[in-house]
Amino acid sequence: MPETDPQPLSLRTLTLIVEGMPSTTWCLDDEGVLTDLKAKPFVLAEGSHYKLVIGFVVDHENVFGLRYVKHVYRKGVRVAKDDRMLGSFGPTKETHEVTIPQRGWEETPGGTLNRGPYTAKVTLTDDGGVTHGAFEYGFEIRTSRPATEPIS
Numbered sequence: 378m379p380e381t382d383p384q385p386l387s388l389r390t391l392t393l394i395v396e397g398m399p400s401t402t403w404c405l406d407d408e409g410v411l412t413d414l415k416a417k418p419f420v421l422a423e424g425s426h427y428k429l430v431i432g433f434v435v436d437h438e439n440v441f442g443l444r445y446v447k448h449v450y451r452k453g454v455r456v457a458k459d460d461r462m463l464g465s466f467g468p469t470k471e472t473h474e475v476t477i478p479q480r481g482w483e484e485t486p487g488g489t490l491n492r493g494p495y496t497a498k499v500t501l502t503d504d505g506g507v508t509h510g511a512f513e514y515g516f517e518i519r520t521s522r523p524a525t526e527p528i529s
Contacts (some may be wrong), residue, residue, distance in 0.1 A: 379380065381395075382412060383441065384509065385435055385436055385437060385438045385439075385440055385468070385509065386407040386433055386434070386435050386436065386443075386466075386468070386501065386509035386510055387406065387433060387434045387436060387510075388406065388431070388432075388433050388434075388439055388446055388501075388510040389404070389405060389406055389432040389433055389434060389472055390402050390403065390404060390430075390431070390432035390472070390474075391403045391405055391414070391429065391430070391431055391432075391514070392429070392430040393419065393423065393427060393429060394427060394428045394429075394433075395423065395425055395426070395427045395460045396426035396427065399420070405432075405510075405512060407446065411512055411513075412514065413479070413514045414512065414514040415496070415514060415515055416515070417515070418494055418495075418514070418515030418516045418517045419514075419517070420516070420517050420518075420519055421422050421487070421516055421517070421518055421519075422518075422519060422520065422521045423485055423486065423487035423488070423491065423492065423520060423521075424454050424484065424485060424487045425484070425485050425499070426482035426484055427476065427477070427482065427483050427484075427485070428478065428482060429477045430470070430475070430476050430477075430481065431445070431474070431477070431499075431501075432472045432473070432474045433472065433473055433475075433501070433510065434469070434470070434471070434472055434473070435467060435468050435469060435473065436468060438468060439467050439468065440464070440465065440466050440503050440509060441465045441466060441505075442446050442462065442464075442466065442502070442504030443462075443463040443464060443466060443499060443501060443502070443503055444460065444461065444462055444477070444501070444502050444504050445459070445460070445461045445463055445468075445477060445499065445510070446458070446459070446460050446461075446462065446499070446501075446502065447459040447460075447497055447498070447499045448497070448498045448502050449495055449496070449497045450495065450496045450498070450518065451485055451495050452498075456495075459477075461477060461478075463475050463494070463501075464488065468510045473477050476483075477519050485518050486518065489517070491518055492518050492519060492520065493517065493518065494515060494516075494517045495515065495516050495517070495518065496513060496514075497513065497514050497515075497516065498512075498513050498516050499511065499512055499513070499514075509525050511525070517521060
């Protein structure tokens with residue numbers, strides 16, 4: 378990115394890794410993909426294990442104390458919040474990738490009341506409260522996910 382660009386961090390990719398399934402990657406610097414992530418939810422089976430990998434580039438100044446904050450909504454009501462410290466990152470042309478969670482897996486909830494569509498809103502902020510990136514995605518929890526069904 379040019380030195381005149383005020384954003385020191387550029388979101389590049391979001392990868393969904395579901396245990397036992399092929400991973401899917403979306404390019405976050407494409408506005409059409411950002412719209413599709415929200416409008417076309419991917420499907421997760423209840424009780425499945427998954428991880429998210431966010432890829433970003435720090436362009437021209439250090440980013441100190443980068444935090445990942447995710448709010449999950451169901452029918453307009455916030456049902457979960459996840460707030461994690463990712464660390465500090467210096468400028469480089471290489472893509473930084475952070476895996477959430479860093480250890481282990483997230484597990485989708487099970488049961489009749491937990492099935493259905495959800496919306497997740499993710500922001501990346503630093504110690505100073507500056508938002509460096511934000512995106513939304515939709516997902517749906519079902520009893521099972523057929524092996525032949527595409528994720529997106």
